Amino acid sequence: MTARSSSETTRVIPEATVARLPVYLRALTALAEGGIRTCSSEDLATAAGVNSAKLRKDLSYLGSYGTRGVGYDVDYLRYQIAREIGVTQDWPVVIVGIGNLGHALANYSGFRSRGFRVVALLDADAERTGEMVAGVAVRHFDDLETIAREHAVAIGVIATPAAAAQDVADRMVAAGVTSILNFAPAVISVPEGVDVRKVDLSIELQILAYHEQRKAHGQARGEVDGVDGVDGVDGVAVDGVEVATVGGDS
Amino acid sequence: MTARSSSETTRVIPEATVARLPVYLRALTALAEGGIRTCSSEDLATAAGVNSAKLRKDLSYLGSYGTRGVGYDVDYLRYQIAREIGVTQDWPVVIVGIGNLGHALANYSGFRSRGFRVVALLDADAERTGEMVAGVAVRHFDDLETIAREHAVAIGVIATPAAAAQDVADRMVAAGVTSILNFAPAVISVPEGVDVRKVDLSIELQILAYHEQRKAHGQARGEVDGVDGVDGVDGVAVDGVEVATVGGDS
DNA sequence: TAGATTGTTAATCGATTAACAATC
DNA sequence: TAGATTGTTAATCGATTAACAATC
Structure with a gap:
């Protein structure tokens, strides 16, 4: 299950979600620059200006990149979103x-x-x-x-x-x-x-x-x-x- | 029923419609500049880049400014939309x-x-x-x-x-x-x-x-x-x- | 284990669209 | 009247939200 390969399946991401992914990406970059390594959906939602339910729903279309009880690894999630959007190049x-x-x-x-x-x-x-x-x-x-x-x-x-x-x-x-x-x-x-x-x-x-x-x-x-x-x-x-x-x- | 007064009632225009009103306004201005005095919802929809059903639905929130069987008077509709948006001043x-x-x-x-x-x-x-x-x-x-x-x-x-x-x-x-x-x-x-x-x-x-x-x-x-x-x-x-x-x- | 937080479900809400009756 | 086109209805579709079971 390479990040690149298997995620190529029948992913159909709603347009509204696609439009927000860049917002999450920017928020994650800001968090990373602030030295934050891990964040909860609540933290990221606040930084992105959306509510956490929507954020989690959006992220669920990409896969399961968080850890229950813990949250998300900022750099890892950032990379996953960047890859999904296509701006790793x-x-x-x-x-x-x-x-x-x-x-x-x-x-x-x-x-x-x-x-x-x-x-x-x-x-x-x-x-x-x-x-x-x-x-x-x-x-x-x-x-x-x-x-x-x-x-x-x-x-x-x-x-x-x-x-x-x-x-x-x-x-x-x-x-x-x-x-x-x-x-x-x-x-x-x-x-x-x-x-x-x-x-x-x-x-x-x-x-x-x-x-x-x-x-x-x-x-x-x-x-x-x-x-x-x-x-x-x-x-x-x-x-x-x-x-x-x-x-x-x- | 002055244009200004009575239309002040319980008008609740959906956000999606509000966001398109300026597009219609611009399209009407372009038609007017092209010397067109009257247009159908189909004409205007084409000029605005939307489908006519959506256009008519949107306009219906403002009132009944068209004439069945005929269409819309370009200048009149333009004024009504400008007034609705608030850009007559x-x-x-x-x-x-x-x-x-x-x-x-x-x-x-x-x-x-x-x-x-x-x-x-x-x-x-x-x-x-x-x-x-x-x-x-x-x-x-x-x-x-x-x-x-x-x-x-x-x-x-x-x-x-x-x-x-x-x-x-x-x-x-x-x-x-x-x-x-x-x-x-x-x-x-x-x-x-x-x-x-x-x-x-x-x-x-x-x-x-x-x-x-x-x-x-x-x-x-x-x-x-x-x-x-x-x-x-x-x-x-x-x-x-x-x-x-x-x-x-x- | 107890507490925390994700990922998902299901209900609600809003937007789009096609179809057509009203009516010029 | 016959033809054209609006304004509205109703069905469909998509997005949002709250709640919570899964699970770390």
Whole structure:
């Protein structure tokens, strides 16, 4: 019963559980960094922000990695979850659209430390080709296919304006990419077998606004007029990758 | 039966529906910009990337804004949804943490056009005070309370490193903020009544990696240079009061 | 053994979907 | 009227939760 082999059986993990595994992984890493070797489901649940019943139920889909009466070995469980997710090895990723958001993503150190390696930054604007971002030279979007095949890229990130998103997705798919993380505020359609996940900043804020409105109920809210948009930066820099982009930002 | 008044009754809209309303709103805006005045649930569902049964069920929680045999008036439905969400007026927002991500968020034009107005950019680094970002001067984090009260800010965005997130959240809450959008890869806890939504880039990629790994099944994946990373972590955490996820998938 | 905690069961709750009567 | 499409019902499906037997 090697960890790798026999666990390959009819494991069908619910989507809701899959979405939480990375949360548990992060919580376990935090515990490990705090010097904690063992934890109970209650401890881990607290660190992950869920209730312990849900946590145990989730973990039960992976197997029995705990010890009754004792709890879980932090490092062991961490490895098992990382293996289940598939981040015990790095995944090469390309980012298309080196605008403000693309810049931020390229500089985000969390990718590197969590199982991903940005192998290229692409932008459709030829003017940007060669520009260094996070230590990587931006390349032209037309190089997507070459780069994707060369590095066997399966995951692509779209950080272009909405208008370019579908075209970028199409070309990613043509280049062999089968998982897409879309930051552009647009619905993109892809062939069967290709996964798309979407992150939309405005939508998140709108969901908060909905609840906020209901809290405010009848009472009037302040309507001052403040500054408007601004721009931020942050994040760590990545490194050793190639860059190239397309599009602008989101 | 004024639009505003009587619809204030015992409307209890399921969370899953609330999370899709902004998607419908965006799709309607796109249709309107395309010169389309009327659409069927099928048309709108396609534009929004959902199936029409779900769309009609969702809309039914808001009221009866369509016409049997005809469809929906695009502008009318758009207004009704915007009103339901609460974005017929702008919400003042503060962004804390002006690093790469904060910069990108500050420059994001989508906020402005979708019901939000960034009234302040704050950073704990005094060196950044006064720096212009997206046409706005960065101010010190200590000014949070003053600014939040002055502009009646109810929504705050955290774009700091994980280590600072909880402190920022605490101070936001103390300043009267009751809705937080957290980009820091950390679980934050807040008092009852405060909503937190979380966007975690690494978690989204990890969810894609999980599915990608299963697609690859037994077949070997390009291992240009297999790094070993066994350290993934991170996730979408919820907490405190409400939680929410991001992204959808196909 | 006694205490602690997992892994699982079963009940509950919420979301999705197909089908269709209502009605334009 | 005939055709089209909404709004709603009811069935199904999936996720959450509490409780507890298994077992360290």
